[in-house]
Amino acid sequence: MNDAVISSLLQKNTRAEELREGEDNWPGAIIVPLRLQQQTTTVGGVPDRDRLLTLTNPLKLLRGSGERDSRDSQLPEAEDDMVANAASFTFLQRVSQLTPSPFEWVFNRLLFHPQFALGGYETFTDGALRCRTRLDHIFAILEVKRRDRHTSYAEMVMQETCELVGWLLKSSSSIACFNGHSLMISQGRDGLFLTFKPFNEAHQRYLAGEGWAEDFLRMETFGPFKTNNDRDMTLFGSVKLAAIEIAVNRALD
Numbered sequence: 001m002n003d004a005v006i007s008s009l010l011q012k013n014t015r016a017e018e019l020r021e022g023e024d025n026w027p028g029a030i031i032v033p034l035r036l037q038q039q040t041t042t043v044g045g046v047p048d049r050d051r052l053l054t055l056t057n058p059l060k061l062l063r064g065s066g067e068r069d070s071r072d073s074q075l076p077e078a079e080d081d082m083v084a085n086a087a088s089f090t091f092l093q094r095v096s097q098l099t100p101s102p103f104e105w106v107f108n109r110l111l112f113h114p115q116f117a118l119g120g121y122e123t124f125t126d127g128a129l130r131c132r133t134r135l136d137h138i139f140a141i142l143e144v145k146r147r148d149r150h151t152s153y154a155e156m157v158m159q160e161t162c163e164l165v166g167w168l169l170k171s172s173s174s175i176a177c178f179n180g181h182s183l184m185i186s187q188g189r190d191g192l193f194l195t196f197k198p199f200n201e202a203h204q205r206y207l208a209g210e211g212w213a214e215d216f217l218r219m220e221t222f223g224p225f226k227t228n229n230d231r232d233m234t235l236f237g238s239v240k241l242a243a244i245e246i247a248v249n250r251a252l253d
Contacts (some may be wrong), residue, residue, distance in 0.1 A: 010230040013049050028214050030094055036087035037227045040078045040146070041190045048075060048190070048228070078146035078189055085144045085228075088187040092142070095240050096117055096129070101248045103139060104132050109139060112166020117209060125160045129247075139175060139247045140183040141167060149188030149224065160184060164197045165221065169207055171199070177247050185240075191224030192236055 006027050008066035009019075016035035019026055027034060041048040055071040078084045085107075093105040110125040125144035143160055145152075164184060176182045176199030184195040197219045205211035 005250060006034075007230040007234070009034070010228060010233065013228065015047070018193075029222050030091075033087055033091035033094055036083060037190065040084045040087045041075075041228065043076045043079055051075060072148050072189075072191075073151055077188070081144070081146050083091065084146045084187060084189065088142065088144045088185075088192070089127050092127075092129075092185065092240065096238050098242055099241055099244055101244050102132050103129050103244065105129050110138065110167075112163060112170065114166045114169050114207065116207070121162060123159065123166055125163055137175060138167070138171070139177065140185055140243070143184060143186040145186075145188050147189055149186075149191055149193065152166060156186075156188065160186060161217075161219070163209075164195075165207060165217070168197070168199070168204055168217075175199070177249075178243065183243060187227075188224070190227045192227065192232075193221050193223030193225070194219040194236075194239065199240060 005025055008014075009025065009027060014025070016031060016038050019031065038047065043051075052071055052075075055074045070131060074179075078227050089105060089107055095106055096103065105127060106129075109121065110128050112124075113122045114120055125141045126144045128138050129140035130143075131137040131139065139164060143163060149156055164182070167182065171182065178196060181196040181198050184197065186193045186195060197217070199215070200217070202211060202213045203217050206213040225232040227233065
């Protein structure tokens with residue numbers, strides 16, 4: 001994977017369908033997630049780069065740890081959830097293959113079905129990073145939406161929280177290998193996010209109806225990392241590789 005070529009393609013906003021294998025600007029194996037990410041941001045045959053020219057209010061707004069164009073909320077949803085899911089999954093899979101590890105990204109939808117005194121719920125993930133030799137050891141989960149995160153922020157955070165709570169009830173402290181935190185990767189249309197949740201045995205016992213927790217469950221989210229921005233993707237890829245290395249060291253302890 002030629003980082004300079006990929007960076008140039010993102011800077012120039014080159015369309016994947018314009019590329020041909022064997023040419024100098026061919027990005028190699030990253031062509032699949034590149035094309036899928038561009039399909040995610042092409043609605044009704046109109047790519048974002050053209051649609052943004054017709055939208056108003058180009059003021060830059062700060063959201064979380066990333067910079068976001070206020071026009072993003074005016075962009076339509078991706079045409080299909082499966083395109084966005086495939087775009088995110090193939091990108092994560094390709095990045096993870098850059099370093100040797102016992103882990104694999106799988107499309108398998110994990111089901112969490114926690115039960116409480118007054119009821120319960122079911123929720124599914126869109127994928128997971130698991131250990132190939134211990135399939136029940138999940139080191140990260142994936143949640144993808146075809147719409148921009150900030151257009152339905154409360155709804156998305158609620159679903160992510162439900163998944164993280166369900167995961168907490170089925171996991172152990174050995175899985176929380178990121179300084180005692182578990183990792184969720186999410187994508188809202190063309191923005192990637194990293195959410196870290198601390199593993200807290202008191203919360204686990206409380207949710208299982210076996211004790212009391214003195215504080216709330218706290219999650220910290222970083223993003224967006226825009227899939228059409230070379231600097232964002234370089235940073236996200238670096239963080240992702242670092243997370244794999246951390247998980248490898250923890251898994252081998």
